[in-house]
Amino acid sequence: MKTQINGNDLITLGYPEGSLIGVALKINKKRTGLNREQMMENYAAVLKNPEEYKDHILFGVLAKAIIAKQNEKESDFISLHPTPISFPAYGKDFIEGGAFKQMEVAMRLPITVAGALMPDAHQGYGLPIGGVLATRNAIIPYGVGVDIGCRMALSIYPISAEYFYANADKFKREIIAHSKFGAGHGYHGQYKSDHEVLGDSLFNENALVKSLKDKAWSQLGTSGGGNHFVEFGILEFEKDDAILNIPKGNYVALLTHSGSRGFGATIAGHYTKKAKEVCKLPDEAKNLAYLDLNSELGQEYWLAMNLAGEYASACHEIIHTKISKSLGVATLAKIENHHNFAWKEVYNGEEVIVHRKGATPASKGVMGIIPGSMTAPGFLVRGKGEVNAINSASHGAGRQMSRTQAENTISRSAMKSILADHNVTLIGAGLDEAPMAYKDIHQVMAAQEELVDVVARFIPKIVRMADDGSRED
Template identity: 75%
Template sequence: METKINGTDLLALGYPEGSLIGIALKTNMKRTGFSKEEMLSNYVLVLENPEVFLEHKIFGNLANAIIEKANEKPEDFISLNPNPSEFALYGADKIEEGAIKQMQVAMQLPVTVAGALMPDAHQGYGLPIGGVLATNNAVIPFGVGMDIGCRMALSIYDIPELFYYENEAKFKRELVAHSKFGAGQGFHGQYKSNHEVLDRNEFTEHTFIKNLKDKAWSQLGSSGGGNHFVEFGIIEFATDDAALNIPKGKYVALLTHSGSRGFGATIAGHYTKIAKETCKLPEVARNLAYLDLGSDLGQEYWIAMNLAGDYASACHEIIHAKMERALGATVLAKVENHHNFAWKEMYNGEEVIVHRKGATPAAKGVMGIIPGSMTAPGFLVRGKGEENAINSASHGAGRQMSRTQAIKTITKNEMKAILKDHGVTLIGAGKDEAPMAYKDIYQVMAAQGELVDVVAKFTPKMVRMADDGSRED
């Protein structure tokens, strides 16, 4: 029986992000004689009437903290907008309440111009995953996210579908040989790759990132953990695509998903801390602390963010180049798009800063890739330029289970069975990335028909992810 209470449970009860959740979780560790359901009920009562619990042996500290927060002077903080604009919401029936609440808070920032929530959205930190936020000359480090410039990259080969099935062993050999995964993993000595991104002036001139070059070099061309992957699959074009110059048919393709590795994460952590120290927002909005782009700090972050995005692109470029050489194939077309980034764009005739935290750029004619899961198809799409969505679409199917929930509720046999049913070979990965942990990609795509047109369908066949202890044999 599940007894653990986590931060997501408390957010759902109305507890604001920040220190109160930490105190509430410590309170849960002291509980005696209460079931999980009883604890959750008491948490609601304490939040609504903390005065009643001031002397309570379990909830007293939490009650005091709630009252102290309520009594903090408003002038200590930047005021939130009490009458924010509405935001566009796609696929509302499949989006958890916590993500919607986070978006409502983001809309109250004094710098917010417009917002939208994509159908794959779920709760994150600060801006929800799947959240799009346009601001006035301000950038939110946590609105970009920790994995700056995380992206999808697709190479479509001149290899027919049948060749894949006749040569699966070769594809597996090359996939293992030319990809590397996991937190802290990288290359050393003669195995390091070179790329012009390492020659950028920022590595010698930028105050903070000039000491990060060795980290960036060692991890160049590698992929992270979590939901990052390198996979072979079959992409099907139901009709000729003139823009890509690809005839109707089925082709072998390589699809990759990863970001700026430890380099980007270090930048994100550093500037998120600075933003929180310099931009004093109320506790509920603390993770949305922003930097003015007219300030030196804002410009520092902007330069570092853009370098991290280019570095992430270079990682994909190296992986795809290695695979192209190994297969001896010709690339018919390449498509790449990124999320976890901020762009200068025009909205309603004005320049704004558009944050897409787990959302795909979808301006008119812009191409992108929206993956499903290791067994569900992904889709090559072309944006329609829907202004209500701030020219955006989902960045995937989106999680319907937390990683912890997936690990506890999904068995290895269930995961093996669904992989077998779909004819997918998996190298690495844990139960937290099981297909069942994700939303139905077809429902997600149906909810954003006005945002993108589907160009082709990509079906995964061989997937490599960060190793969870699985043997690569």
């Protein structure tokens, strides 16, 4: 017997898609003594006669929201263009429809100049993950994303694959000793790291940022949860790379993926809320609320976003420094790139704000890392500077299953089997991060051959992720 209530149930009752459903579902979490049938009866009654429920202890909030919605006028909102600006989609045959719908809404904003979908795109909040959007003098907090400045970092070592296989236990010990995972987790006391980023003046000038300094300090040098990882693998160069000065061959490499932790997430939530207060968009576009960069709020967010990006970089620097020191070797090269960010760039002769939510910068000659999954290869790439893609590429393989779908359809034994087939040692991670939950990285790379050149291939061998149940991205 069905006991849960979801958005589709409320739509069936006549609730419009949008904010009212969110209000109603929050009430459902608080229900006391009412079964599913009774809740549905009340939902229907409130929708029909909201005035009668204005002072109801449980349904009053919903009733007031319905009344406010009924009193809204079209003139209360910023108008969207009737038709979206056209945009390219790379690998469009394997991008879900929800991502296209979200991108089409973004392309109707009055601030939009251009956009593009990368081949790993899938639905998110506001701008789809894998979405790139150029705007005029405006920044969209949810166009940047919750995990501000999330990034990839790669250290290449003068260590052979043969040495790695002969000493795999040592490499496993170093990953465990020098990384920390999990939503909300951090270091305490003598184990805390330090970094010059904590001395940034914004920690004294912005009240919100100041209130987050202790959390930022405790989580400095950690990796969070979700799809974040620290892993050792073998990096394969099929030919000499003169720019990196690395000869053809196979090398041990350390690859990390994580962002700005709770520090960035709190900044994102705060300024998204502020943006929605000052930028009233229709329901279908409300998560694309933007801030004028000439406004005080816009400048506040811009500075906080940039600090969160520097903080994310510092977290990677600390992890890589600790592990390099423990291995007793200097790096041959280190490459780093970030996504979930906004940049000031020139597009067709005009300065614009380029949002890359889950997309890799790929201007001509710019290096980046595009991972596959815990068993699929990742790729060290060099951008080609494709203008139609707004100088961007994918940030990974992209999900083909939601986390819930993966947990419900992938068995632990199937995941262990594929790890064994690829000779990968996994520390942590839940079924939601199983390789089968991701798109085929080879298909994704084939769809963006005009965007990047492949420099080397990374084969994962020891992967550490957060334990089951950790959802922080």
